[in-house]
Amino acid sequence: MVESPRINSVKLAIGLLAIAIVLGQSVWAQPVVTRLDSLFSARHNKSQLSGNVLIAQQGTVVYQRSFGYADRENKIRMTKPSRFHLASTSKLFTAVAILQLKEKGLIKLTDPIRKYLPDFPYTRITVWHLLTHTSGLPDFQIFEPYYQQDPKRILTNADLIPALKRYGKVLFEPGEKWSYSSPGTALLAAIVEKMTRLPFEQYLKKQIWTVSGMHHTYINSLSALVHDEKRVKNYAYPTLFSDSVQLADSIPRHQEFAQESGALIGPGLVVSDMDDLFLFDQALSAGKLLKPATMEEAFTPIKLNNGHYAQPEPFLGKTAFGLGWFILTEDPTRKVVLHTGKQGGLVSIFIRDLTRQQTFILLDNSESYGLNNTTLNAIRIVDNRPLLALKESLSFIYAKDIIKHGTDYAVSHFNQLKSDTLHYYLNLFELDYVGHQLMANHQAERGLETLRLLTQLNPANWFPYYSYGKALLTSGKKEEAAMSLAKSLSLSPGNKEVQQVVDQLKSN
Template sequence: MKKIKIIGSILFLLIAHQAAFPQQKVNLGKYFSALHKNQHFNGNVLVAENGKVIFKRSYGYADFDTKRLNTFATQVPIASITKTLTATAIFQLKDKGSLKLTDPVIKFLPDFPYPEITIKNLLSHTSGMPSFDVLMDSLIKAHPDTVLTNKDFLTAIKGTKIPLNHKPGEKWNYDNTNFVVLALIVEKLSGLAIDEYFRSQILKPACMTHTFFPAFTFYHYTNREKQNLAIPYFTPYSYSGQRIRSDSIPFLADYWHKYNFRGFGETISTVEDLLKYDQVLYNGKLVNAATLKEAFIPYRLNSGAYNIAWYGLGWQVDRDSTFGKVVNHTGGVAGLSSVLVRNITKHQTIIVYTVGSDNAHIYAIDAMNILNGRNTAYPKINTANLYAATLLKSGTKIAAKVLRLAKRDTSNYAINEDDFNAVGYDLLGGEPVYRLKPPHHYQQALEIFKLNTSLFPSSWNVYDSYGDALRQTGHFAEAIKMYRKSIELNPKNDDGKEILKKLLKN
């Protein structure tokens, strides 16, 4: 009798869980529709549990110029999610007995100039290796028109005297160079170029038929490669709807014409292919379960403490999840972000990419919350950006009307101190991003900062920022007043105190 009751209870829980899916689907639809409506999201999302797709939807354009829509077949530069493929290749070689994760790199690459670095250091971003910008600097200067590939990497750094940034295992520092070296190890042991290894040992077993590796890593895609590609568009200023094709930005195009290294960011894939990849990682078809378990543990530094990012071996580990063991890897290029989130405990998967935003990971975590029944605030219109855009286009009176509307409709409009602060600095104009010369809207910037002090009069930071803007624009007497107010509200504002001292001396 007890056995029957237990089976009945299990069936009830299963039915109840399945019955929750329609509501989860509705809630996910509301969330992502609100994101898209409020111009925060333009891309694809896929949510699955135990390999079963619960929610899958496309929003907006894959190419804003041609108005080509996103579809489930849209192919996406997944950038650093590629690092999980390289890690998988290393794990496969480990499972075959070809290497140990504790092996020094020089065991396989004798010309490697840092004998103390191990494979684990590379996988965990704790090697201390300089970036390839630093390592390749002299070669690039001597041969400015050369396109460097994996074949050139070891030759270029053989015998280098450039020191490590820190001892291996001492600190964590995310750097693409680590995974270029890992790719070289895979190539050495397998006898295959890393792209070919990926195709034969990962893509084929996973049936990832819509994933490929372009001729160039970023921003130099051929017309054929771009036929079904999500084109990255960079939004340089938060207050405008301007979008710039990332491949049209000279600095990006020039930079990624010098480097065509593999193993860290070159993959083009789809949300559906990434789900296939996710599933073969679960079923042990690619890597032994014990090896993956080790990969999903945050790497401990020489001190015994976990690294600051809680990065494992090729995977980011979520330290705050209440839903079980959650790992992920993000991917980002200028104008596009992507993420693969895996709840190992519940076999839940969230895959997101979005054009024109770097918030894919935030949206995926919200989706994980919704999937698990946790209340998640629906995205609202960024009032600060709307106010600033209106201010520039139509002046103070019309902008004030926008603000009054937002105050009356707080269910749809967000009035946030940090948003106004951010757009104020955007209007002020700062350091060039990707060497694009920023416009300076000083008058409107000051108006925004002043408005923020009236919206949030008890915040020390709004007065500090307003003081900074006044100082930068030569209004020193007014800046002094703002810094004094900021310090009054926060006596621990040491940076403000130092600036105030300098202002008072002048």
């Protein structure tokens, strides 16, 4: 059949439009790629990035590069196939698995955990509470007594319920607050195993990784170590006051956490690379893993019992939480979901801008400083927005000052800089970490001075008094500890976490 001139002209117009779009993307992409490379290279040159970066737009990778060493001792460079432990970003696979079971009718999110795990000690906690971190369950502190008794013991999912029973009461009533609980995610993995009669890794491989084309992703556990020459080594600073990194598993604070969490499947332990994570992103976008309605539910901010939205501690801006996903809420015109992981020298960042179809993956193996802001600036480059000033942490400056120059200098310098909010920022939890790091490194008086400073900076917040009180108790200053803990309770009446330390103090 001979086509009419009109049809031919329409086809020609469509063809020219397609060429124009491709050319436009090429012209757009090159300056963006140049700016991205400038950003990440500058961070790497300042020892603030060591790892792999992938950025995609509308399903196409527009930037991908490796920085630094996968193995510093043997001078093995980072490469595209380098694989990383994902730490808490692993929780996304657990969330997807649970939602798949929901779609199949095998579970309901409103079901109590005891329906699937009869020995679970709390009757009111549901699957939804575990998935949204609103259960009131504690975090890895449930395993601290086991570590103290036997630092070599490998703790597994089988130890979860006994450890929870030993720990005692929940921190708050289910749905009352948002509080991160990795043991809660491990319980979800146990439910997956119970309902599918498959080992958790086998389920993930069959229903998520193979479906997504992720052929280089696996679980590496202390109870089942996997030899992989492409898996990077992790490096960290021995203290906040150190000038160089060393192997993370040689540092005591990381050794304890690795031992407590190293065989707990569900909240961590997944190993992957940037290409596999991008395939996971694309499988989600294509609806291969979950139905669109399920994903919409997962990406909707959850509300607490009081009707207010849950608000996790912001780390990439104002944040809400969905069914296993953090959700950025600062810009109501776009939907951005993500998860991050941090553990023993490694950092993973996985961001999906659903509105603009953008993906940002950053994997780092050297505990690099400022990665959150580096990622935010990468997003701003792609959006053609002004960059954020990469501020320095006042807490980390203070930490180095107090070791090199003493308390008086550190406090004076701190007070001098804290009003300069253009170049410096202050994070409550970072300064608290500095205080406890000082105490752990035989600098008790300096540590106590730091935690005391924190109470002065945040006089209306219960947490600094609680943290200071615990540190005083550790130092044998029971009377002072009692006063600080009483102040904490007055600011947060009924706080079970504080009350447990008060009860411990009274029993001694």
